[in-house]
Amino acid sequence: MKLRERLQAWRYNLVPDHLIGEILTKRWTDNAIPFLALIITVATFGSIIPGFFQLYSLQESTRQLGEFSLVVIGLTVVMLGGGIDLAVGSIFALSAFSAVATFFILEQPVWVALLASLATGLAFGAVNGYLIGFLRLRAFITTLVTFIIGRALYDILIVAHGSKIQMSFVSSDTWDFIGDGTFLGISVPIWSAIVLAVVTHVALTRSRPGWHVLAVGGSRRSAHNAGIQVRLTVFFTYVFSGLCSALAGFLIATRLSGAGPGTGGGLEILALTAAVVGGNSLGGGRGSVVKGLMGAIIVLVLTNGLIRLGYGTGTNQMVLGILLAVAVTIDIRWLKNRHKVLNEVYVAPVYLRMGEPQSAVPGSGTPYALNNKLSEAEHIGLGELEGPEDVILDRNDNLYCGTRHGEIIRFFAPDYTRSEVFAHIGGFPLGLAFDADGNLITCVGAMGLYAISPDGKVTRLSAETARSWTSVNDDARLRDPNDLDIAQDGKIYFTDSTKRYDAHDWALDSIENRGTGRLLVYDPADGSTKTLLDGYRYTNGVCMAHDNKSLFFSESWRCRIHRYWLEGPKAGTAECVIKDMPGYTDNINRASDGTYWMAWLGMRTPSFDLSLRHPSMRKRMTRRLPQDEWLFPNINTGGVVKFDENFNIVRTMADLSGVSHPMVTSMREHKGELFIGGILNNRIGRFRIEGADPTWDANTAYWGTRT
Amino acid sequence: MGGSAGVFLRNLNQERIVLVVALAVFVAAMVGLPGFLTAGNLIAIVRSIAVLGILAFGMSVVIIGRGIDLSMVAVMAMSVAWYLQLLGDGMPDYQAFALVLGGVLAIGLVNGFLVAYADVPAIFVTLASGSFVFGYVRSQLISSDAVPVPDGHWVELLGGLRFLGVPVEVYLFLALAALVFVFLRFTVWGRYVYYAGDNPVAARNIGIPVRPMLLLRYALSAVTAFLAGLLTAASLHSINTRVVNSTLLYDIVLVAVIGGIGLSGGKGGVRNVLVGAALIGILLNAMTIIDIPLLYQNLIKSTILLAAIIVDGLLNPRDEQTAQQGDI
Structure with missing residues (x-):
């Protein structure tokens, strides 16, 4: 064996x-x-024929x-x-x-x-x-x-x-x-x-x-x-x-x-x-x-x-x-x-033996044990929204999210019942972040990195990076830009999840499990885009550390979180800081108490873990079975975890009822509340965090106070 | 719109126009050309269009089913040439005949297979197979351009047969006309040809075996070509394979198209072939009597064919919605 x-x-x-x-x-x-x-x-x-070449x-x-x-x-x-x-x-x-x-x-x-x-x-x-x-x-x-x-x-x-x-x-x-x-x-x-x-x-x-x-x-x-x-x-x-x-x-x-x-x-x-x-x-x-x-x-x-x-x-x-x-x-x-x-031949799965995770079974007593906390969340835009992958709030407490229809929707504070189309982009906006000047920067699936000014004007920042020498597929194109965050010097760090599949084919990428995810940086000073890291299995969320000396990014199909050093002796290198989580990691964002929130888009299952050790089986599966019978990562139960600077798990929350937030792709803390998005969800969740700083907001934490 | 003129105009279709033209040409030739209206000449006309008409029946069945068979002349000439060569080499008659018939059927089935199951446009398949049949038989199976009928063979006797003073191929032509008429009009498979030609996808959806039927049609046209070849050899006592390079193929298409069998399929029948054959037969005969050189006859025939195709294109415009990609 x-x-x-x-x-x-x-x-x-x-x-x-x-x-x-x-x-x-x-x-x-x-x-x-x-x-x-x-x-x-x-x-x-x-x-x-003699003399043919004479x-x-x-x-x-x-x-x-x-x-x-x-x-x-x-x-x-x-x-x-x-x-x-x-x-x-x-x-x-x-x-x-x-x-x-x-x-x-x-x-x-x-x-x-x-x-x-x-x-x-x-x-x-x-x-x-x-x-x-x-x-x-x-x-x-x-x-x-x-x-x-x-x-x-x-x-x-x-x-x-x-x-x-x-x-x-x-x-x-x-x-x-x-x-x-x-x-x-x-x-x-x-x-x-x-x-x-x-x-x-x-x-x-x-x-x-x-x-x-x-x-x-x-x-x-x-x-x-x-x-x-x-x-x-x-x-x-x-x-x-x-x-x-x-x-x-x-x-x-x-x-x-x-x-x-x-x-x-x-x-x-x-x-x-x-x-x-x-x-x-x-x-x-x-x-x-x-x-x-x-x-x-x-x-x-x-x-x-x-x-x-x-x-x-x-x-x-x-x-x-x-x-x-x-x-x-x-x-x-x-x-x-x-x-x-x-x-028939495009999907070429690889072998991976996933590490044994700590249990996330409710009541198991581990830090990962799921509970039903998120089912208490109130809903925003229920039935009006399709696919708010990421959510973000501006200095005036207005709430923004992308939708499957290629738009960015703005919900108005304080009760978030009124909304408008803030900008139409045309592609599916995924990750969102505000820069120092209040421009909304977004990763648009299959399109690239875009900026939207406060008055709603859309500009493309980047759609390609340098092509690598050994590539057969054109990997200069940004195929699946997923999430981003912005450093103090204005550089935008973002992930491109896969080089082999378009954004909507993420399930095929998970079945293939080949490491083609990248971390890239866009420099607004000269408009250039550079590839920093390559070869991860679906790079996803990005978040600057509180001290801005490093950033965290998640690797979904391996259930890991990595840290990429921007300064210090390890600058330019990456290390794995949390591995073998029980769920597939997604967006990461800052929390008010100096820790970090992170979303699980779904929980690992023993069956899919086992299938990762049998690439030939997965190959047969994609060839012979119709798509809706494929085995791929569970996305029916996700959750939110919180980890601290020492990578201890502080808290875990989920919606076991599966009604409000079965899968979670993002969460954003703002003035004592947590706003929750999911790429396959039809709402944004609003959850009061007990004991959180009711004045903290990310814009101030990143860019200081402003009028 | 009133009166009989309105009824006449409304019922005016290509078949009737061609019939009127044919009659007009006939009358004109009768009046203007001495020797046209003699029994001998009339029999010559019918005889000259008998072989052409038989080929046109095979072609029509294929065209009605929205196809075309450009390999007919090659099959016609080369199958008979091979048959006669085998006889000349001393092979027993029944054996040679079975072998050649098998070869002819094989070509028809290969044509049909490539059209039906490989989805290759008929026009390319049959162009290629015609070239192959000619090349293969000419280079591998026979030794010279013209192959004679052995003395005393039944093919030679067939050519001399008369009944009531009319050559036997005329009766064969009429018999085949009746047969094709019954097939197309009164048999289920015959009706299927129209359905498949009118709208192949719909025909397939209602459960008609569209693909096997295609095989059948191309096999039929190949066998018809073989029969026509035998009759040609019977009247000339030999077969000349150079006929493959002549304009005979276009004459067949001309007869079918000018009679009103639309190239887009699903339309026409035996009557159209008869009318088309009559017009072409009378025209050719008249041109020969006037002594127009063969080269000019070719020019005139091909120009008429072009005109017929233009009219066909205007009457049966291509449906851009159902025309398939690559259907050129």
Whole structure:
């Protein structure tokens, strides 16, 4: 048993399972499969075909690659916009014909031939764009038909004028250079493909029109509702694709100095396969130029390789058919099941053996023994509030709390029956604190650290910290800012509970139990945020010690309280001061008698403690059971404890009836009374503390008296 | 709105328009083209559209169920080519036939499976499978582009059969029309095709086996293609696999769409195919009599198809609410 448990501990604490899930959340993993396919294809054919990597061979095949890439880039943009363009083959052929006809028959200069090509592509693309964008026809069938029309036109033209082109004696150095020459050792088609790829990539990722294309492809209706001109955007994707194919057609015209019946034949299925094999999604919105280029290289190397290896007629079609079917199926299945896979692997629990706690059973005689004291609390805002995680009072005795609806509510002294929305933030305000100037500082779940001036103006102080070097998940973002307190020099110390889950998924974080909680500091002097400590299991409450030389913070899932030294010989280090509490620790606040109040959001249970020693069981649980049957920390009974400077437990209170304050996440002492909040509660409790100083208030204790 | 003109306009749909156009073209050709209205030419028209019409029946059943089968021509040509190749290699007839029929069914089922169970859009599945079927059979199973029918084989005899002076494929076409009509109109599964095509999600919710039915439809269209291929080989005494690269596929879609079978599914029936086939048959025949070159015929046909698709798009606009992501 012992050995088995130790093996489990090693298995789950040393193997970084969580990285798989974190890597899968990255969008670049979409590129991994095509990239692997690219490496395998190039390596295979490179080793089978003699002379594959020789300069001349490369230069010849890269000319073709350049032209093909141009076509694929155009198709990729159309696909990103949620459409498809099968007419590329016809546009390509017709543009090539325009170029050679202008150059050889009409005997015009090269730039006119280029313009003729582009005009052909523009016109053809505009027709496609009009039909699909404005008339909203089905892209696939429509471009298939325009492809046939284009092909029929091309066949007629090439039969009528093919011989004239062949007999022409026109020649031009520019024409020959484009078709034959190299610049810096790289051919013109490759240069054009590189330039177009870079420009398109930048446009898609960093410009408004590019974002519009992606938005339309991602969700047409949302894009329309957001005010994007959907039809015009779709129209322009086809025009762009037409221009790309036209440029490619011009290049092949210069390379072959002619156009034959086979020009552009089968290009539509080649380009389509390339775009899909590269990983561009059919529905639109997902994909990139790089994916298109990877697909182009894979498909071209494969088809050319098969030809050079001497496989007969039809082999290419067979391979393309398989490739297209497999790539489309993978794309659809992956898109559909990605989040399922992610859910399966993301939760990666670790092993923890919790220390044996002192009993909290009522009447057990320990300092932790729960009683029914809190059920005597009066209620404030019953039924009006949802989720007052933290509560705080200002110098005029008004009471503030955050709510689930993203607001900060102010209750007016002295009876707290009247209330108003003090500020609307939009995220769930958790921890609250007043600074020296009376600004209310709050940690907003999933958003960051915000300040609200006395007249209700909201300013963001911080939403990110420095990213750590080894992180896979972006840990610069504040994922779950939870509680804060303010030092005498104005620095704001606050906690960010987890790096792996959003605030509402706190239960998953507790089940995983991985230490990713942080303590951070925000310096108002220069606006910087720094990470002080990392690797705690759900850092939660923060409170400055009475002497301001250190601060306390709680670690919820380990039921511990730590002290972080701000000055003195241990400055910058942390030590655990109370461990193995019987409840999950939450906010900490000062008490009037030089001690500290601390909330328990819930009491530990032997069953969950046991499950922490069985990570494999918890992993199975999250995979196979519906969420409401999961075992996670008890939140039905919490309480309030009071500890002194020597970390003795002075007092423990709870509501055993479970009616008023089943879970407690915060409490604030003010003028002899204790105000109690709970993140899942529907009220604030008001509890008279016998023997407490009826004049003490925290604002004075922190910032001195003021008018 | 009053009188018979109002009633006429209200009842005007694509099928009737096309019927009127077909009749008008017929009358025009009758008057303007010498030799059009001879028994021989009329039989030639019916004969030319028999194979096209049979293919269009297979395609229509798939389209009514909100799908499309772009692999039909590849299956048609390649299955028969393989069959004839096997016969030429000396395999017993029943064995070769069973093998090829099995292969055809397999392709249909794979198409249906990928569409039904992998949720891949039909248009991609069948484009890919068409390419695969052509490539695989051409590169692995047969040795040349055209495969002849062995002398004295029943396929050859089939091509020569006449009944009352009309080639046998015309009767086959009419028989198939009756069969498909009965299937779509009077059988439960036939009605299911319409329900699934009209609203797949609702059909599934009321308990129709939508996915197995998809398999059935693609298998049906593959078998229809095989039959059409046999008839083609019967009349030409060989099969040329280059037909895969021709515009035949688009002619099939043209017949279905121009007759009024909406690409968005759930609409149309046998009558629409008959009307569409009649119009296309008369047009092709007239163009041949006028001696329009084949290249121009292709241009004209594809332009008509585009017009038909535009009209179809205007009459049956895509429903943005139920159109699925990736349904392009």
